[in-house]
Amino acid sequence: MVSSSYEYTQTLMGTTVSLTLLEPNETAAHTVFQTIKMLEDKLTVNRSLSEVMSINLAAGKHAVTVSQPVFSLIEQAQKVSLHFNSCFNLAIGPLVKIWKIGFKGYKVPSAKLIKQQLLLIDPKNIELNANKHSVFLKKQGMEIDLGAIAKGYIADVIKLVLHEQQVYQGIINLGGNVLTLGGSLTDKNGYWHVGLRKPFSTNDKLSGIIKVKNKSIVTSGIYERFFMQNDHLYHHIFNPQTGYPLDNELESVTIISDSSLEGDIYSTVFYGWGLDKSSKYLQKHQNLSAIFLLKNKTIALINPDNFIFQKIDTQYKIKAD
Structure with missing residues (x-):
């Protein structure tokens, strides 16, 4: 049984991201972290510039054309939001914004404010155009938030990136999302x-x-x-x-x-x-x-x-x- 492993870490997406490999591979680790940073830059709503924020800023005004990966993820998130009667909702942004849970200034909003925001979180009011890869939020004040789905999407992309680097064994930890590749050499049963x-x-x-x-x-x-x-x-x-x-x-x-x-x-x-x-x-x-x-x-x-x-x-x- 081999017990050695090589861990690479960076702070990204507001958490510690770690990549554990069975053999040292600086090139693969560098590619992984660069890919995560690139995707975070497209998907985040925690800074003023990103593809998702450009959609939110144009709410009620006009459609915004985005890259194929971002459009595909929004399309999947909308399908899930409409299909399951649950708390998965990509249009939840206006509620997240007023509660601020996990951020400075968190508090219980007034019942009146919550009622107002509920009018802005219907995923049916997100209009997608597959030919143009465009997204239109029909009401001003609407906001997409892909926080519930972004890490999973990114982890799956990282798996593909590692396979391209001929890495087939390892573990990716995005803080709450752990993806294992192949079997481990540190456990006799893998x-x-x-x-x-x-x-x-x-x-x-x-x-x-x-x-x-x-x-x-x-x-x-x-x-x-x-x-x-x-x-x-x-x-x-x-x-x-x-x-x-x-x-x-x-x-x-x-x-x-x-x-x-x-x-x-x-x-x-x-x-x-x-x-x-x-x-x-x-x-x-x-x-x-x-x-x-x-x-x-x-x-x-x-x-x-x-x-x-x-x-x-x-x-x-x-x-x-």
Whole structure:
């Protein structure tokens, strides 16, 4: 068994991005980080200039032509927003803006302001032209936010970039999105070991370890970005029907899938649905697997044939089927 690995890190997308390879490869690492930076520059809404921001600034005025990758991602995000009755909504930007969760100045907005913003978050009001690769937000004040899907898309692109560099084994960590390539040489059975963080732990304690080969692992949780006010927790996963953070039985949802983009989509969709409805969907889609951490300290493992879960935190109990 080989135990050595080579890790490259950079701060991008507001998080620490790490690439772990089994052999040193500065060229591959450089190409990976340059690709991430290029895509972040196109997709971000956290600075004034990007392709997505150019769409938002033209809301209610005119359509904006964007590059093929950005158009394709917006098209996929709109389909998911319209297809699933959940909290996945690419038009959620106006709500994110007034709550500011995870940013300076966060607060509970007035009910009147929330009601006003709800009029601006209907994904049906996004007009796409596939021939021109143009995007038009029909109402002034509308804003696209691809934060729920961008990391997954970027992780999948990085996998292709690494394959072009003849790198077929490694692990990409985009902070919440982990994508494993091939099998690991550090585990006798070839599994990569990925920690599942214990919600709200201040010292990065783990609930357990997920063991996978050639799979993506994406987690969405209410402990990632939140604030407390009057003993109430307000987190960053919004209910598009009410304009407030969703309140259900879940602390986090982890998706094990072939692509990281799928992981991004379903971790948000399933959080919105809750455990029962998500479990029924997963029974019909065995290629997807999920780990649900519940507020009552139980862990539900759905379709566990695609991974191995090693529980670490004794506070949690594995939910029996």
